[in-house]
Amino acid sequence: MLQKECFLKLLLLVVSLVVAASGADKFSRQDFPPGFVFGAGTSAYQVEGAADQDGRTPSIFDTFAHSGIMGGANGDVACDQYHKYKEDVQLMVETGLNAYRFSISWSRLIPNGRGSINPKGLQYYNNLINELVSHGIQPHVTLHHVDLPQALEDEYGGWIDQKIVKDFTDYADVCFRMFGDRVKYWTTFNEANVFVLAGYDNGLLPPVRCSFPFGSFFNCSKGNSSTEPYLAAHNILLAHASAATLYRKNYLNKQKGFIGFNLFSYWFIPFTNKTEDVLATQRANDFYVGWFAGPLVYGDYPDVMKKHAGSRLPSFTAPESERIKGSIDFFGINFYNVMHIKDNPEVLKMEPRDYNADIAVELISVVQDNTSSPSVEFPVTPWGLRGVLNYFKQTYGNLPIFIHENGQRTLRNATLEDWSRVKSLHGYIGALLDSVRNASNVRGYFTWSLLDLLELLDGYEAGFGLYYVDLDDPELRRYPKLSARWYSHFLKGGSVGSDGFVELERNLSSTYTSAEDFK
Ligand SMILES: *[C@@H]1O[C@H](CO)[C@@H](O)[C@H](O)[C@H]1NC(C)=O
Ligand SMILES: *[C@@H]1O[C@H](CO)[C@@H](O)[C@H](O)[C@H]1NC(C)=O
Ligand SMILES: *[C@@H]1O[C@H](CO)[C@@H](O)[C@H](O)[C@H]1NC(C)=O
Ligand SMILES: *[C@@H]1O[C@H](CO)[C@@H](O)[C@H](O)[C@H]1NC(C)=O
Ligand SMILES: *[C@@H]1O[C@H](CO)[C@@H](O)[C@H](O)[C@H]1NC(C)=O
Ligand SMILES: *[C@@H]1O[C@H](CO)[C@@H](O)[C@H](O)[C@H]1NC(C)=O
Ligand SMILES: *[C@@H]1O[C@H](CO)[C@@H](O)[C@H](O)[C@H]1NC(C)=O
Numbered sequence: 314m315l316q317k318e319c320f321l322k323l324l325l326l327v328v329s330l331v332v333a334a335s336g337a338d339k340f341s342r343q344d345f346p347p348g349f350v351f352g353a354g355t356s357a358y359q360v361e362g363a364a365d366q367d368g369r370t371p372s373i374f375d376t377f378a379h380s381g382i383m384g385g386a387n388g389d390v391a392c393d394q395y396h397k398y399k400e401d402v403q404l405m406v407e408t409g410l411n412a413y414r415f416s417i418s419w420s421r422l423i424p425n426g427r428g429s430i431n432p433k434g435l436q437y438y439n440n441l442i443n444e445l446v447s448h449g450i451q452p453h454v455t456l457h458h459v460d461l462p463q464a465l466e467d468e469y470g471g472w473i474d475q476k477i478v479k480d481f482t483d484y485a486d487v488c489f490r491m492f493g494d495r496v497k498y499w500t501t502f503n504e505a506n507v508f509v510l511a512g513y514d515n516g517l518l519p520p521v522r523c524s525f526p527f528g529s530f531f532n533c534s535k536g537n538s539s540t541e542p543y544l545a546a547h548n549i550l551l552a553h554a555s556a557a558t559l560y561r562k563n564y565l566n567k568q569k570g571f572i573g574f575n576l577f578s579y580w581f582i583p584f585t586n587k588t589e590d591v592l593a594t595q596r597a598n599d600f601y602v603g604w605f606a607g608p609l610v611y612g613d614y615p616d617v618m619k620k621h622a623g624s625r626l627p628s629f630t631a632p633e634s635e636r637i638k639g640s641i642d643f644f645g646i647n648f649y650n651v652m653h654i655k656d657n658p659e660v661l662k663m664e665p666r667d668y669n670a671d672i673a674v675e676l677i678s679v680v681q682d683n684t685s686s687p688s689v690e691f692p693v694t695p696w697g698l699r700g701v702l703n704y705f706k707q708t709y710g711n712l713p714i715f716i717h718e719n720g721q722r723t724l725r726n727a728t729l730e731d732w733s734r735v736k737s738l739h740g741y742i743g744a745l746l747d748s749v750r751n752a753s754n755v756r757g758y759f760t761w762s763l764l765d766l767l768e769l770l771d772g773y774e775a776g777f778g779l780y781y782v783d784l785d786d787p788e789l790r791r792y793p794k795l796s797a798r799w800y801s802h803f804l805k806g807g808s809v810g811s812d813g814f815v816e817l818e819r820n821l822s823s824t825y826t827s828a829e830d831f832k
Contacts, residue, residue, distance in 0.1 A: 337743040339810030342803055344746055350451060350757035351804055352412035353405070353779060354718060356458035356503065358388045359766040361418060363395035367433035369421040372460035373471070373519040378767070380521075386772030392764050392782050393789050395437060400791070401763070402444045404780060408797055409804030412451040414717060414759045415441070416458035416503065419484050426462035427480050430487060442495050453498040453715070453759070455575065456485055456556075459508060459519055459769065466520050472545040473513070473522075478552045485556035489564045497570040499560070500645050500717070501553040504577040505546065505605055513541040514667050518769060527667045538667040540625050547627040550608050550637055557640040575645030575717050576605055580697035580704075584655040584677050593656035593674045598704065600672040610709045612638030621661065621671040643756065644705060647718035651697035653677035689775060691722050693737045695744030702748040702755055711754045716745065718761035721796075725765045725776035732814075734779075734796035739809055760800070764791065 337344075342351075358364075358374040364387075365371075371379075378387035394401055405413055419426065421434040445452050461471045469476050485501070493499075502508070508518070513536060516523025522536030557572045564570070581597045583590035599607070599615040607615045612634040618626055629637065655677050660670040682692040698719065705714060721737035738760060745758055765776030773784060779797035783790050803809050 337746045339808060339812070340743060340746050341808040342806050345749065348756070349749070350411040350715075351800075352410045352414055352451075352453065352757065352759040353408070353763035353800075354414035354453075354759040354761050355392075355394070355763050355766055356416040356455065356460075357418035357421070358391070358458070358460050359762075359768070360392040360394040360415075360764060361421075362388065362390040362393040364389045364391075366395070367421075367437070368424050368431040369418060369434065370424040371463040372418065372420045373463055373466050374460040376463050376466075377519040377521060382521075383767075383770070383772040384774075386767060388767045390789075391767050392791075394764075397789070398437075398441045399444055402441075402448055402450065404791060404793075404797075405445075405450055405763070406448050408779065408793075408801045410450055411804075412453050412498075412757065412759065413445055413763070414453040414455065416455035416460070417488060418460060419457070420460070420462040420464070423462075423484055423487060424464075426465040426468075427483060430491075435491060438492060442492055446495050451498065452492075452496045453500070453717075453757075454488070454492070454496050455500045455503050456488060457481070457501065458503040461520070471520060472509070472548050473541050475548055475551070477548050478555050481552040482555045482559055486559060486563075489560055489568070493560075493564050493568040493570060497568070498573070498643075498715075499570060500573045500575050501556055502549055503575045503645075503717075504647055505549050505574065506601055507577045509542045509545045509549070510668060513545050514538045514669065527669070539665045542668050543622060543626045546604060547629075550605065551633060553609075554633070554637040554640045558636055571642035571713075572640070573643040573645050573715065574605065574609060574641050575647065576602055577647045578602055578701045579650055579652040580648070580694075580700040581652050581654045582680065582700075584653040587656075589656035589658075590654065594654045596672060597654045597674050597676075598708075600668070602704075603708075606644070606705075606709050608634070608637045609641050610638070610712070618671070621673065622668075641712065643713040643715055644709070645715050645717035646701060646705070647761070648698050648701050648716060649691055649719065651680035651692075651694045651700070653680060689722060689724055690733045691737070693721075693733075693740045695740040698741055698744045699748050699751075702745075702753040703751075706753050711752075714753070714755045715757045715759065716741075716755065717759050719758070720761040720777040722771070722775050722777055725773060725778075725781065729781055729792060729794045731794045731796050734777075734794065735799045735814070736811075738796060738800060738803075739811065742803070742809075 417438055424431050442452050465471050511518035512520050513522045514527055516528040516533040521533055522541055523533040524536050524538045525532055527538035553574055560572055581594045583594045596617055599617050603615040655675040657673050657675040661673050663670045680694055682694055719741050721734040723731055748755055762777045764780045765778035765782050780791045780793055
């Protein structure tokens with residue numbers, strides 16, 4: 314999870330919109346359709362550790378962390394899942410997860426990005442996948458989660474060069490060939506929209522490319538904020554389509570899996586009911602979601618993007634468009650917040666412009682609820698998740714959807730009694746049930762994250778985990794938070810409702826250890 318609010322230069326003003334928690338209140342696992350999966354997620358660099366062991370080489374995420382940007386935090390050790398994967402699968406079993414969403418470190422499997430396979434990397438992912446499958450937990454695998462091999466970034470600029478299409482396809486080919494007998498759910502990219510905006514426009518995240526005056530905090534040493542976000546996004550779509558085409562041609566018959574693409578989605582609502590703000594909200598959806606979903610479903614970028622970005626937005630040839638259109642079996646959606654949108658036409662007069670000017674909106678503020686402390690915790694706005702699901706249903710043909718990320722941010726050293734996360738899970742899973750009942754084609758839910766891990770901008774200061782990892786303990790012991798126990802109760806068939814919070818507290822108080830007790 315990225316702290317998107319920061320790079321979007323938001324004023325995190327509290328707009329005191331009091332919103333009653335919407336969504337089903339009392340429900341249980343059995344209310345969901347058969348086959349609906351519940352899981353939790355992580356990504357390679359954020360949990361694995363062993364960053365320079367057994368032949369792995371750095372990714373752009375390693376370089377970013379080691380530049381000191383994350384306040385000195387890095388993923389050299391992280392949660393050491395590389396060595397503790399069996400223990401972590403055991404936690405998943407105890408929690409009752411149906412599925413685990415994780416990513417493969419490209420530079421662990423194929424050091425330097427292309428060429429021969431690293432046998433130790435291959436063995437690690439085989440071990441992890443076997444451990445999951447033998448415990449009845451479905452692996453849902455992401456191929457690129459902010460961690461392009463640094464070697465490819467250095468060699469030709471990574472995603473801004475079309476050479477990446479072949480290298481990515483070859484990497485995907487290795488993954489399909491080696492793991493596809495057991496992995497049925499593949500996602501090519503995590504949060505492609507955030508990756509290109511933060512990586513190539515604001516320059517706030519890997520690979521830290523931007524150009525004056527668009528970098529938020531500093532001047533990047535390279536980049537072009539006016540053109541590169543569009544270019545990187547274009548190559549990502551081509552690479553995705555190439556990998557998906559390969560899968561369908563060479564593997565689908567035998568492996569019978571599914572290929573998806575993940576986007577970060579705010580639910581946007583107009584700041585006022587003035588027509589210009591309502592239109593601006595549609596434009597925000599087109600720029601954030603339609604940028605990728607348009608080509609993937611309809612074969613082309615939204616018209617408003619072509620109009621505002623002009624020649625800086627690359628165009629697809631007819632065969633490219635054909636290949637991209639329909640190249641997904643599902644959308645992965647990461648949802649956290651509802652955002653107010655206001656029209657901002659003045660910026661269209663700016664020269665040069667970047668994406669944030671082309672979109673011509675102002676992201677006013679995250680819509681608050683009345684329960685959380687806004688500086689750290691996210692407001693819980695389940696109706697926003699319903700909004701996103703309705704929007705995808707109505708706009709993109711009701712393709713299957715997995716909620717790949719959704720969760721609550723808390724200071725990681727605060728307490729194991731994470732009521733705000735329990736309330737968040739309860740609210741969002743209730744909203745999901747309402748969406749399912751309203752004919753949304755949503756097939757699964759992964760909370761971010763299984764463990765407190767290396768967060769992109771929070772480092773180790775804040776976490777989203779069901780399990781706390783004690784970083785002061787050489788064993789990096791894991792401890793269940795209240796949220797892990799709540800999720801487990803739900804997943805094992807227990808009924809949940811906000812009236813049960815008191816009962817939950819009573820039931821758990823006997824077994825529960827506070828963070829202070831073991832520090
Ligand atoms: C939040 O708002 C809801 C609905 O208006 C209300 O029932 C609840 O008591 C409020 N909670 C707090 C902490 O103010
Ligand atoms: C970035 O570069 C511009 C133009 O060279 C300069 O005016 C500005 O002060 C620099 N900003 C920082 C934070 O170094
Ligand atoms: C970015 O690329 C455009 C198009 O090639 C060019 O006109 C512009 O000068 C470049 N900007 C920077 C900062 O290099
Ligand atoms: C906009 O109109 C809707 C429906 O009438 C209303 O519920 C909402 O509060 C209005 N929003 C604002 C910001 O005035
Ligand atoms: C928790 O971490 C935050 C941020 O690092 C720090 O400000 C705070 O003092 C810590 N609290 C405790 C109880 O350790
Ligand atoms: C149910 O779905 C329809 C569109 O299919 C949408 O118009 C409606 O707002 C949804 N209802 C709720 C409560 O989300
Ligand atoms: C609390 O414990 C009782 C008795 O073991 C059990 O029936 C109930 O489902 C539990 N409730 C929750 C919310 O954990």
